[in-house]
Amino acid sequence: MKRTIEDLDVKGKRVFLRVDFNVPLDESGNILDASRIIAELPTIKYLLKKGAKVIICSHLGRPKGEPNPKLSMVSVAKYLVQHLHCKVRFSSSAIGKEAKEKVNELSDGEVLVLENIRFYKEEEENSPVFSAKLAELADIYVNDAFGTAHRKHASTYGVAKLLPNAVGFLMGKEINTIASVLENPQRPFIAILGGAKVSDKLKVVHNLIQKCDTVLIGGGMAYTFLKAKGLDIGKSLYEEECIEDAKNILQEAENLNTRILLPKDHVCSTIFSPNAIAFNVKTPYIPNGMIGLDIGPKTIKEYVSVIKEAHTIIWNGPMGVFEFVNFRNGTKKIAKAVAKNKGKTIVGGGDSLSAINSLRLSDKIYHISTGGGASLKLISGETLPGVEVISDK
Numbered sequence: 001m002k003r004t005i006e007d008l009d010v011k012g013k014r015v016f017l018r019v020d021f022n023v024p025l026d027e028s029g030n031i032l033d034a035s036r037i038i039a040e041l042p043t044i045k046y047l048l049k050k051g052a053k054v055i056i057c058s059h060l061g062r063p064k065g066e067p068n069p070k071l072s073m074v075s076v077a078k079y080l081v082q083h084l085h086c087k088v089r090f091s092s093s094a095i096g097k098e099a100k101e102k103v104n105e106l107s108d109g110e111v112l113v114l115e116n117i118r119f120y121k122e123e124e125e126n127s128p129v130f131s132a133k134l135a136e137l138a139d140i141y142v143n144d145a146f147g148t149a150h151r152k153h154a155s156t157y158g159v160a161k162l163l164p165n166a167v168g169f170l171m172g173k174e175i176n177t178i179a180s181v182l183e184n185p186q187r188p189f190i191a192i193l194g195g196a197k198v199s200d201k202l203k204v205v206h207n208l209i210q211k212c213d214t215v216l217i218g219g220g221m222a223y224t225f226l227k228a229k230g231l232d233i234g235k236s237l238y239e240e241e242c243i244e245d246a247k248n249i250l251q252e253a254e255n256l257n258t259r260i261l262l263p264k265d266h267v268c269s270t271i272f273s274p275n276a277i278a279f280n281v282k283t284p285y286i287p288n289g290m291i292g293l294d295i296g297p298k299t300i301k302e303y304v305s306v307i308k309e310a311h312t313i314i315w316n317g318p319m320g321v322f323e324f325v326n327f328r329n330g331t332k333k334i335a336k337a338v339a340k341n342k343g344k345t346i347v348g349g350g351d352s353l354s355a356i357n358s359l360r361l362s363d364k365i366y367h368i369s370t371g372g373g374a375s376l377k378l379i380s381g382e383t384l385p386g387v388e389v390i391s392d393k
């Protein structure tokens with residue numbers, strides 16, 4: 001068990017709190033959806049109540065190591081002013097003179113928001129010098145950013161090595177819930193994987209076939225597997241360099257007696273566009289010139305019946321191009337079936353969550369994970385640097 005904030009005496013201490021406030025903003029910098037900040041408030045309020053000086057650090061958007069006023073954490077600081085009953089300060093730099101001065105001005109029970117940590121290229125490089133500069137600001141490090149726990153960055157890993165550390169409430173809930181579900185999963189245990197990039201998920205698929213009874217694959221990643229089986233996939237998305245690995249995974253699953261199910265029919269179009277017209281293709285292979293953009297009715301029926309029988313379910317990634325209105329049916333039907341299941345269901349990943357939320361089904365899911373990539377890696381048995389670096393109790 002990892003040390004949590006409740007195991008530390010934070011009174012009067014400067015606490016560096018790494019959070020995931022990567023919230024969507026409009027052109028004027030207004031926050032469009034504050035759910036990530038709202039979810040973090042219990043950890044912040046707890047630390048404030050205990051008399052800590054809370055230094056908040058997050059990334060926001062993809063500034064690629066350069067300052068970008070449109071992605072400033074000022075918007076977050078303004079939001080916190082309205083939602084916390086304490087003084088909230090802002091530092092326009094995350095390290096150096098200004099940050100140090102602002103930290104020194106903090107009284108117990110006050111908050112300082114640092115500027116977007118990804119304005120510094122050293123963050124993603126996990127630079128030891130940069131980590132040391134961050135560590136200078138604080139006495140204690142707390143990681144509550146589960147969504148970035150699979151990244152070995154300065155603010156998620158490097159700085160944690162230099163200070164006494166703990167996880168916050170959000171991170172604690174993620175790792176404990178996922179661990180408890182996986183410790184002794186009720187069977188059938190199934191995984192549903194979708195999304196575009198098969199290269200990101202090959203290792204996960206490989207790990208999951210060792211643990212699950214059935215793995216259902218949909219979305220763009222299905223086409224690399226179908227091609228690996230020798231089927232024509234028309235103009236569908238696939239990754240040539242992953243074909244060999246996909247073949248090996250299919251073979252290994254067979255040896256392990258784990259079922260990997262792939263689409264048996266598709267919803268296709270000739271173009272990749274929001275206005276694309278949908279054609280049903282009733283075969284597992286796809287005719288020349290067609291692009292597979294969603295799973296078809298036969299596949300939906302088969303996947304739904306597997307989901308119905310399952311007692312433990314992990315779902316990550318859409319079954320089709322969910323953004324295009326004609327190609328979201330598969331993802332919606334899977335979302336409904338997962339929500340209907342009374343077993344332990346864990347859903348992660350932006351598009352899967354959008355599907356669940358748009359159908360107002362989130363209260364029917366056992367655990368909604370705030371970190372798509374991080375939860376998949378954790379579930380499949382990989383260690384997350386941002387968790388591993390935190391001391392055990």
Ligand code: AMP
Pocket residue numbers: 194195196197200218219220221237292293294317318319320321322323349351
């Ligand atoms: P990922 O980030 O890998 O989870 O992928 C999410 C993206 O996968 C979404 O933007 C979907 O539009 C995309 N996607 C799902 N199915 C397909 C498909 N058949 N072809 C191309 N992109 C897809």
